[in-house]
Amino acid sequence: MTTHLDVDALADVLAGGHDAHLDTCEACRALLAELAEALPAVSAALAALPDPPVPPGLEQRLSAALAEARRPATADVLPLTSRRTRWLPALGAVAAAAVLVTGGVLVAQSGGSHGAKSSTAAGPTYAVNATGTDYTGSTASLAAALPGLLSGRAPTAVAEDRAVTPAPLAAGQATKSAQMGPLATPSGDPLAALRTTAGLARCLASLTDATDPGLPLALDYASFNGRPALVVVLPSEKADKVDVLVVPPGCAQADGQLLYFTRLPRP
Amino acid sequence: MTPEEQDARDRDLVRAHLDGDPRAFDTLVRLHQQRMWAVALRTLRDPEEAADAVQDACLSAFRSAASYRGEARVTTWLHRIVVNACLDRARRRAVRPTVPLPEQPPADPRDQLAERETGLEVEQALATLPDDQRLALVLVELEGLSVAEAAQLLKVPEGTVKSRCFRGRARLALQLGHLRNPDGPEPVPPVTPTAEGGLT
Numbered sequence: 515m516t517t518h519l520d521v522d523a524l525a526d527v528l529a530g531g532h533d534a535h536l537d538t539c540e541a542c543r544a545l546l547a548e549l550a551e552a553l554p555a556v557s558a559a560l561a562a563l564p565d566p567p568v569p570p571g572l573e574q575r576l577s578a579a580l581a582e583a584r585r586p587a588t589a590d591v592l593p594l595t596s597r598r599t600r601w602l603p604a605l606g607a608v609a610a611a612a613v614l615v616t617g618g619v620l621v622a623q624s625g626g627s628h629g630a631k632s633s634t635a636a637g638p639t640y641a642v643n644a645t646g647t648d649y650t651g652s653t654a655s656l657a658a659a660l661p662g663l664l665s666g667r668a669p670t671a672v673a674e675d676r677a678v679t680p681a682p683l684a685a686g687q688a689t690k691s692a693q694m695g696p697l698a699t700p701s702g703d704p705l706a707a708l709r710t711t712a713g714l715a716r717c718l719a720s721l722t723d724a725t726d727p728g729l730p731l732a733l734d735y736a737s738f739n740g741r742p743a744l745v746v747v748l749p750s751e752k753a754d755k756v757d758v759l760v761v762p763p764g765c766a767q768a769d770g771q772l773l774y775f776t777r778l779p780r781p
Numbered sequence: 782m783t784p785e786e787q788d789a790r791d792r793d794l795v796r797a798h799l800d801g802d803p804r805a806f807d808t809l810v811r812l813h814q815q816r817m818w819a820v821a822l823r824t825l826r827d828p829e830e831a832a833d834a835v836q837d838a839c840l841s842a843f844r845s846a847a848s849y850r851g852e853a854r855v856t857t858w859l860h861r862i863v864v865n866a867c868l869d870r871a872r873r874r875a876v877r878p879t880v881p882l883p884e885q886p887p888a889d890p891r892d893q894l895a896e897r898e899t900g901l902e903v904e905q906a907l908a909t910l911p912d913d914q915r916l917a918l919v920l921v922e923l924e925g926l927s928v929a930e931a932a933q934l935l936k937v938p939e940g941t942v943k944s945r946c947f948r949g950r951a952r953l954a955l956q957l958g959h960l961r962n963p964d965g966p967e968p969v970p971p972v973t974p975t976a977e978g979g980l981t
Contacts, residue, residue, distance in 0.1 A: 525951035529944050545960075549951055552959035556950045559957065560907070560922040563900045568818045572832060576814065577807050579836050583843055584803065752800070777801055 518542050524549050641666030644735040649745065649760065653776045656745070656758050661781040663732040663747060664756075704742040704763050705735050713766030720768035721746060721759060731756060738762075738773050756780050784854070791855035798846055806846070810839050813856065816924070817863045823919045824867040826908055837866040853930075860924060861934045864916070871912070906956040914949035917942050 519527075519535055519542050527533050528550055536543055645668045649655050662668030707713040718730060734745035738760045748757045760774040782790075791812070797805035810817075817838060821831035842862050849858055907915060920931040921942070928946070932939040954960050 521951045521955055522948050525947040526944060528951070529940075529947035548960055549954060552954040553947075553950045555959055556953045556957065557922055559900075559903045560918060560953075563903055563907075563923060565815055565819045566822050566904075568815055569828060569832065572818065572835065573811060573814060575832065576810050576836060576839050579840055580807055580810065580843055583840050755800075777799070 519545075521549075528553070640729050641732040642735075643668040643733065645670050646736055647734070648737045648740060649743070649774075650739065653778070656760075656774075656776060657778050659734070659745075660747070660756070660758070660778055663734050663745065664781060666732065668734065705744060707763060707766035708744050708761075709735070710766070716768045717744070717761060717765035718746070720765065721748070721761070741773075743773055750777055750780075752777075754780050788854045788856065792851065795846055795849055795855060798843075806843055809855075810842075813859050816856065817859060820860060820863050820919060820924060821867055823907065823923070824864065824912075824916055825870060830870055831867075834866040834870050835863065837869070838863040841866060857926065857930060857934075860920070860926065864920070864934055902957065903953070906953050909956070910949050910952060914945045914952070917945035918949045918953075921946050 517535075518539065519533060523533055523535075524542070524546050527536065527546060536546065641664055643663050643666060645659070645663075647655075647659060647668075649659070659668060703709070708717060714733075730746050730748050732745075732747040734747075736745055737743050738745075742763055743760050744763075744765060746759045746761060748759065750757045755777050756779075758774075758776050758778055759772060762769070762771050762773055764771060791809060794805045794809040794812075798809065814835065817835045818831065821834040821838070822828060825831045825834060838859070842859060845862075849855070853861075907918065910918070916935070917931060920926045920934065921928060926934070928939050928942050932942045935942065
């Protein structure tokens with residue numbers, strides 16, 4: 515007994531396939547033709563479907579959820595993959611940033627006389643702070659701190675037992691960290707990995723999603739909602755803005771987490 | 782407003798949002814919530830789940846707006862996010878058995894006409910399709926995406942989207958009574974719900 519084609523098989527033929535059964539079965543060919551004729555009406559019926567009414571309250575629910583998401587304290591951990599943005603184009607001047615960071619460490623460790631790897635003596639620099647501030651995650655607290663962070667002279671907010679160890683600096687940056695190299699990190703410092711050249715470079719590369727991570731404008735070894743965190747100030751794609759990112763210690767392993775992000779006017 | 786004008790407006794809103802305008806994103810959501818809702822409800826078929834998925838999608842779009850590169854239309858970008866939110870929810874929830882095809886008695890032609898006017902019959906028939914066929918039809922027939930856009934969004938080959946659309950249309954033709962060949966060889970075999978029909 516011949517097995518006729520079912521509706522899926524007929525549909526597959528209409529989608530451009532072939533079934534040998536059709537060569538010998540007049541009935542299935544007729545059915546196929548009928549189906550082919552019917553499909554435009556199906557498409558038309560679908561296209562004519564009215565939109566289901568949006569349930570009352572959905573709009574309020576969505577704006578409440580968005581308002582909640584705007585409250586920085588709840589903007590807990592954003593996947594970094596969603597933040598891989600276009601910082602780098604704004605950093606066109608930095609040709610070999612990884613090298614510069616390395617060069618900066620050498621400079622910092624040897625009192626400024628060893629900047630051989632840095633191609634320009636007055637190359638880009640950035641400010642490293644170690645305020646220990648516990649940022650609450652509000653944009654206001656970061657905005658208030660920003661001018662100090664960019665100048666590298668942000669006041670230290672808390673006196674901690676452990677020595678505050680700023681990260682390596684780029685060439686030419688006068689700094690309180692000059693006497694402390696990246697290796698001089700106290701044990702038990704949760705941000706220790708981010709104070710190493712390699713850890714910092716990995717972190718910056720993951721933030722900028724580029725092989726050439728470029729230099730930040732400023733760093734602050736601090737905390738965020740009570741947890742150790744590094745504040746990274748990066749150039750924004752807009753010249754009059756800066757991007758402020760707060761990352762956890764795992765950034766040294768490029769773990770892809772972002773505790774907070776905000777875009778602020780450049781002071 | 783042409784689709785191009787809508788997209789220009791949407792892009793302005795995304796830019797304003799990234800520049801810190803606190804109202805811009807809410808406006809974008811308000812303008813698109815009808816589309817997001819329609820896709821989510823038809824994909825998940827459960828109003829509660831659909832509302833959750835739309836909320837997931839809004840938050841996801843809010844957080845990833847900076848990664849919107851402007852290659853696709855904003856509405857296509859939002860569709861992708863909504864569909865992904867729905868698929869995430871569908872994966873997380875316990876696998877539900879495919880809804881069996883209802884045993885529909887031959888409808889009175891006048892009733893059928895009335896139903897067709899409201900789209901209820903079509904909507905109900907659509908809901909009985911296997912998930913993958915329904916989603917393909919929702920994107921291509923109702924949301925106006927091209928087969929290529931739908932394929933990219935669903936991460937399947939274009940041929941797969943095409944096949945799902947044809948199978949879905951054929952089943953609908955059968956269910957909606959567009960196929961009535963009294964001289965046919967035998968009734969078209971009833972479609973058996975298959976495991977392949979699930980959202981992937």
